[in-house]
Amino acid sequence: MNEYNLAELLEGSAARYPDRTAIVFGGRRLSYAQVDMAACQIANLLVARGVRPGDKVALSMPNLPYFTMAYYGILKAGATVVPLNVLLKAREVAYHLRDSDARAYVAFEGTPELPIGNTARTAAEGTEVDLYVVDPSLQLPWAGEPPAFDTVATDEDDTAVILYTSGTTGVPKGAELRHRNMRDNALIDEMLFDTSEERPDTYLCVLPLFHSYGQTVFQNAALAFGGTIVMLPRFEPRAALRLMAEERVTIFGGVPTMYWALLAALDESVDVAALAGDLRVALAGGSALPGEVHREFQERFGVTILEGYGLSETSPVASFSVFGQAPRVGSIGVPVPGVEMKLVNDDWSDVKSDTDAIGEIAIKGHNVMKGYYKRPEATAEVLRDGWFRTGDLARRDADGFYWIVDRAKDMIIRGGFNVYPREIEELFMEHPAVSLIAVIGVPHESHGEEIKAVIVTKAGATATEGELVAWGKERLAAYKYPRIVEFADVLPLTSTGKILKRELG
Known part of the structure; x- marks a missing residue:
């Protein structure tokens, strides 16, 4: 024992x-x-x-x-x-x-x-x-x-x-x-972003503690290294900025929608230079971080957002950006110490080694769960020989960095072509009128699925459905651009800040 x-x-x-x-x-x-x-x-x-x-x-x-x-x-x-x-x-x-x-x-x-x-x-x-x-x-x-x-x-x-x-x-x-899954996943913070007991960090905890991300990276890791947890029960961007200033927060982490909201809340009343002077580490996970949000945050705060990846089943952290290296915007980084990752096909066979080939991420290491409680059949579907298959599609570049393409279940099949919503979302975030976007597939008689974009526009900006459809058509292959554009004041979010796509159909 x-x-x-x-x-x-x-x-x-x-x-x-x-x-x-x-x-x-x-x-x-x-x-x-x-x-x-x-x-x-x-x-x-x-x-x-x-x-x-x-x-x-x-x-x-x-x-x-x-x-x-x-x-x-x-x-x-x-x-x-x-x-x-x-x-x-x-x-x-x-x-x-x-x-x-x-x-x-x-x-x-x-x-x-x-x-x-x-x-x-x-x-x-x-x-x-x-x-x-x-x-x-x-x-x-x-x-x-x-x-x-x-x-x-x-x-x-x-x-x-x-x-x-x-x-x-x-x-x-x-x-x-x-116990060891949770312990080891918390302790890797020391290697991921150089936290230590000698220089205790102050963490702003806006991520729900009932979720694995907040629980491991902000509660357990902070306490393991003698840090201070500043708790905010409900994320509100102005309250978060105020606490960052008052408590001189050195580590902030959130999902992409939180970074988007923080940037939108910046005005002349916020001393960004002072915040940037204290902030040492910014972490993002939970879903894909748009490149535009990443670039704007770095410009305003002078801190590179470190992107990571994980799931509840992996305690959660499985991969992470390399601290101190130039950012690879959009990459979820490389496997964390003690963890292996690979890409597999539907039959569990390894995806060919060619770079940029797309496959489902599989994970093995100290972070992988025992299984699903009282569900041996469901466990057997996702666990084999210590490998856990995630349901997330990705590619791996020549340097071993992983890039999420999309959730396997979010992938749209239009007229026999695979369409990955993230690619479209990343492109449309560059449009001057687009503040936030979610792309989904909706049923279509002849194509099987059609591509639909639900868009929140920036304050004061205007755009029509026709303009945005035409804009996408100019920049995307014929089978990829959204034929349907809807506008919304807000997008439905989960309690952890992820866009709830199933409510947009």
Whole structure:
């Protein structure tokens, strides 16, 4: 047995830097000792109420200190954390509780606009799940519990976290991630962008902590290296810029739509030079970053956005830009240390070695999940000999850098030709009137699918459908340009900021 519990990330830093600020939220500063003590109290509460090693404990919490406290408290108890999207409805939460075999459930009370507590109560009705609702205006559920706890010994191959996939295809599935999966993926930050305990970074956490990106790269990595997490429960660009200035943020990470929103929010009231002076690292992932956004951010902030790639099933980071090298705009970089990547065909055979050949990304390494919880058949479809196939199409250049072409499921087949929406989206982002775009396929009688672009225009800009169709026709092959253009004030987004294409049909 190789003993290791992911809770050691917090415990180690709390032992070394008890008085260092771990979390900043709402003007309050919590030290490492305070966060660890609260996690111990939560562990004591759970164990006293019957939670045993290996039990599953669900967690519904926005970006608040309570998320981190509960997350590590559950781990200390030897249990498995099941983070849930806070936007789920009661029926969806109930599904996750049943599917994960949750023994207990910790949920934030929420607000009138987002009544997480009421949703949790409804979802837990008729189940044997012990529900703990956290309401800051009342006594916290763990108040009065002992502030010390002997962390339960677990094996590094035990399941630490079950992360549910978004369910864009079929019902959501729980990816089982080991303690070592999550540990190793957090610790590679030291090699990816030179973070260290000697020079602790300040991370602005706008990515949801219930999602793998925010959880690993901003919570677990920050705490592992004695950094400070500045939490923002809901991304709002002006609030993010204000916190970047006030807290002198050195690391920012987001999805492409967040970078787009930050740039749009810049005006004469924002001291961009001061922000740029503090900002050391900017990270992007979750979906393709438009080249125009990348270039404008670098011009304004003087920082190259480092693009990476990963999935819930890979803890999540699988590839990353090379820190210190000139940017390759649009590339997701190279495999991170300890991880292999390759391109495969539908039958799992390797794609020919010629550069720029397109195939599905497959990943092998310390980051790959055990499998989908209680779903051996679904696991067998995506895992073979340690390789996980992602569903994402890419090409690899002569230097070994990977370039996402598109999601296999997003690819449009028009008249027998494969069309990759990202290529069209990248081109249209160069149009002076286009602020944001999503390209999808819609049914067509003769061609099978037709190409449709849904566009948000820049403030004050005007363009007609005919003008944009003609513009695309001049620049794209006849089978690629959008024949249908629709305008929208906003595009639907997931809770993690990805464009929700399935709602645009």
